[in-house]
Amino acid sequence: MRKKLVILVITIAVITAGSILFFKVFNKKPVVGILISTTESYSGERAGVLLALKQLPNNVEFVNVNYADGNIRKALEHAIKMGVRYFVGLDTSSDVEKIEDLLSKSHSILIESQVTNPQVVNDSKYVYTISPTDDIQARAIAAYIRYKGYRTILIVKSASNAKYVNYLSNEIVKDLKGIETKTLSISDISSINKAPNALVLIMSAQESVNVMQKIESKFGKIPFIGSDWSFRGDVLMRNIKISEGMITVGFVNLHAVSSAFENEMADINLQVTSPAILAHDAVIVTYDLAKNRIPSDRVYKYLGSHIFLGERGNFSFKAKSVNSPIYFYEVLPLNFKLVWTFGGEK
């Protein structure tokens, strides 16, 4: 009797443990890590991520992978150790360079929302970007300059985010053959003696405002063309007296954004910006990969053969970045006016 009881108890324990193990191992949801710096002011991007998470079903688990002060390696190592193999990132090109080896070793996929440097993206088999790469942006800016007929161009670049600013400025120079082009660092703007036809600003929105203020005080109104980095709505609008008339590059069509998205952004007192939509769409793509458990060696093919529906409408990948037009917006009081479009498949 006692023997039977012991056997029964052991059997029940084994079945229970087996079931739990089975449930834990075989029924585990795929996990996506949200790789985001807590020290950067990415409110728009964060809002985009949050709104995407709210609209997605619960069949993929999202976890925050926080890092501060550029210490991205440690955070990613921990996440990989915990079994996370899909990541959505709101990082700079310089940050991604630091973690390329970790991604390779663990065969983890990173979908970046704002990395645009093609060297960073193409060097790693595991990094994809939701934005068009900088070689395309450079071609777009050069094409806009030619379209506008400017003959002398001054490119001013930021002292930070070197990987991005140097690559983009060099590419623009390459594409502007036949046009007088000069490149300056932001610290050297006081040395400008003669006003060019237009200035290309490769820097953050706040730096752009500061540079524009200085240039305008010296030479009066000059056409300013800002790279995608300078497209921060709240900063530009707060300084509308300076920024009005500036042309800034965006990767999404803001006029195609749904009102629901706009309202949800307004609920937390934010305006819709290009980075918010890119972050949103990066989450959508990563979710799709994780849900279908696409292995790293098949991601390239999978992305190339699918059309995704994001907040900017339908979009698809061409090689390792999204194949979309480059939009040129003019900064006006209260809104941004789409003035020119470059490339993309209609």
Place this chain on the structure above:
Amino acid sequence: MKPKITIPLVLFTLFLLMCGEVYLNYEYRLKDLNSYQNSIADHVSDNFESFFNTLSMFRLTPYASSLAKEAGIKGFALIDLRGDVISSFGTLNSKANYRYSNIYKFVSLKGNYISLLHEKDDLPLITIASKTGNGKHMAIAEFSPIRLNKLKNSDVFLVDGTGLGVSLTGTPVWKDFSALIAHKILHPFVEDGMIVNVKKMNFDGYSIILEKPFSPLLLSILKVQLIYLFVLFAFFLISYGLFYRVYGKNINPLVKFAEFLKELDTFKRYEVVENENNPAIDKYNALVDEVEKRSREYSDLVEDLSETNSELTNISHLLVEFSILFNDVKAKRKDLESALKIAFRRMLDFSRSINGVGMKYRDLMIHLGTVNEFNFDRVFDSTMSIELKTDSEKVKFVVNFDKLTVNDRLREMVKMLLYYITSFISMYELSEKSSLSRRYDPLTGLLTRQEFEELAIREIARAKRENDFVSLIMMDVKDMKEFNDKYGHFNGDVLLKFIAKAITTSSRITDIACRYGEDEFLLCLTGMRKPDAEIKWKTITSKIMTFKYDVRIKYAIASYPSDGENLESLLVQLDKAIKDYRSSNS
């Protein structure tokens, strides 16, 4: 109810109780945490409200910057409806135009504005804005959220509408909670070993998130519960003991006995507890004892039989081995001594109870194990000494047993083996005797006719090979019947023995003599011609003539190769000569 079942049942009940208690206590602690979190949320809300109230006071006194500093505001700006800054100080001390900023836009739309969390000089800041009382201005303030005292093992975060949070205790720590707040889980849950609870606030997506390690909480609950359960279990044991003492005695022994019989699956004793004596139970137990005793005897018997059976099998194998061994002796493939030694060795191996075996027969002494030539004749407690008679001799056996393990059955078996060995020795003796009588004539001691013929043939063959000579002398006692009638058979036998002695003493060692018939003798002389044989005969006959009575002998001589080429032709010639009465006398 039996204690064997009761105690596990009570322990199981207590375990369930403990689980229930732990769960309730856990729920209680969570409620406690929840109410603590509510109070923090209220506190932070009050903090927000107080800043808004400060802004509303600006509606009355728009230039009271000193009041703002007292309220903990880090920066302040008053703007007109064109967005231009009228006055400002602290972190908002700039001449920016706010007309197209988010602040202006959302204050215009909603009446007031709360920004997301942002950082300036390692300080978390929130910007709030509101229209002033006269409706002609907007007041913008930047403040740092309230700091709380550090709670043991807990962290409290103020989280904005994008999921970015900053800790309200200790040094500000920034953390992203977007994945957490996206799921709108409004009850506590455990994640990565932490209990997490999200509390929404009524300020543009702001939340309070509390994190507390799960294991210390559970341990603190268990610590309390285990003491409580220990007390409960002790109380149960005391109650059970008291109950058993008071009511247990009064239970009728026969009822318990009947319960015992009902559950009986094998015939066993009923263990009588104090004060449960009853004649029926005593009789039952006596019966059980008797059955157990019989059962024991039966099993002993079976065991004994099985042992005997095994020993009999072994001994039958041993007897077969002995038989083979002695057959070898009979066939002269082995001598008697080595066969006996092997037999004794096998006896020693037969049982561990046999320590030594020894035997004395004629001048043969065999001993193995603890028996040796010095203690052969000494008798100990465990020694079996036995003297048996063979056909013509006596044989003495000594066997040493292990006195602790030997039994009568083994003694009898050993005796049987010794009888078997003795009977073999007897057979050996008889065989030896019959072998001698076949070769020699028992009266005269001379060779028999058959033996003689075998040897003579061999001798003639040798002579033929070596070109040598052989002579045969045949002797016949004339009128032996009359001699016997006259002097008696005894003297007749003495005469025959005398003649035989005369022959053997006169012949060489290489010569062959035999009693050829009743009163006939034959002598084979190797390497001797007929004339020499005649001389030899004379020597013999001279000795015979010394016998005390008158004796007459007939004789004939034949030689190889002159008289015949083989024994048969020579014997025919000799027979013929004897029949022709060619006689000789003394």
